[in-house]
Amino acid sequence: MSAWRGLLDQLVRERGRALFGYAYALTGDRYDAEDLLQDALVRAFRSGRTASSLDAAHVYVKRAIATSFIDRARRASVRPRASGFGSDLQDWVWALPASPDHAGNVESALDLQQALLTLAPRERACIVLRFMDDLTVDAVADALGLAPGTVKRYLSDAREKLRAVLPGLDLGDVETVSVQTVSAKSVSGETPEGSGR
């Protein structure tokens, strides 16, 4: 097995759920999430430079998911298409493999997902990167190719909308709460496998 296939396999096996959940949070549709993840994997592995670790590959694919999502949203705004828009949440997420506190977890996840779907795509991407990735405003801006000021505005708008829908959700100060775990810049210019072949 070539190096990139090995890393791809390991990434999907060990980090696939997190990546799929990430894509799902952005799209709210399982098929869109699957497409997004697949596109991001292809984008990450089709060429480029060797990532130093599985973590680096993971960060790269997450970044590719976010940017692909924004790209798709931009295209969709020009040429709208039908979307599940959360329609599969009720019948699909409930059918997922259960955990001990399945009902409570799923209930709150559904609430949050439905609330996210009320946001504009860029607002959604910013808030997901901010809270699911623990990225700073600057890191979100870097990942999405936006100006920090623009990200702040999206975050602020998103916070107001989410507060209106989910008053029990503590969003704190979306601009200053930060624990950036892995910087997207740490793998800037890298993709999980080398060029050629």
Next chain:
Amino acid sequence: MSDARDAFQNLQEVTGRGLTATALYADLDEVERRIARHRTGRVVLSSFAALAVVGGVAFAAMSSPFTGDAGPAVPPAPTSATSTSAAPTAQASDEAQTSDAGPTREPSMSVFGEPYPAGVKTPELVSLLTGGEGGTYLSETDTTYTFGLLRPDPTDGHTVEVPITFSKGDILVLAATHWQCSWISEYVRTSEADDAEGTAAAALELEKFPDLNVIQTYNPQLGEGDYIPRIVGGDVEYAKRWLNGSCSGF
């Protein structure tokens, strides 16, 4: 009141479990195929000038059966201003085709006209492809190569030769990447042998890579980034990691 971070993590965890219900999870082959297609079959646009040169060489190649190590004749593209080699097409072709006639003191020339390190023979282009072992060159057009690759016949399991067409640009980029890897290997070897002259020569060749005509024409991104300066700057450990990663497929 629930913490937003916990709520988002819960959402990711709950919906992430759905991965196991996807076609992607059930069969990663489609993703691998798409990646492989990108790596070997991207459609590229070449300039009229490049097409004219390639077309001329293709004609020459048709009149001269492919015979050996070097693969089909390819124009020795004019490289950079720093290039030390701009051999005419016939010369590159001749050198390439004689490279399997026996050991030679002269360096083998790449299909794009740059020398390989001493002792490294120009590979058949088909051998650079994943699964290209035992394959053969069949034909080419201005923009494509067709190779016969050995694949198992699904009906009876016997190995059969399947003609597969690739973008010429991708194959040339692949050849350039192989050439680059050969020089990185040479750089590491000479560095560890305290061969300063050899190391300097390898660095000189590696620094040409971003400006190679095939790279500039077909995939300039491959020449970007700081990896070449880092390698030629003396980071041998980094060079070794590069060999084990990006170059491991050769």
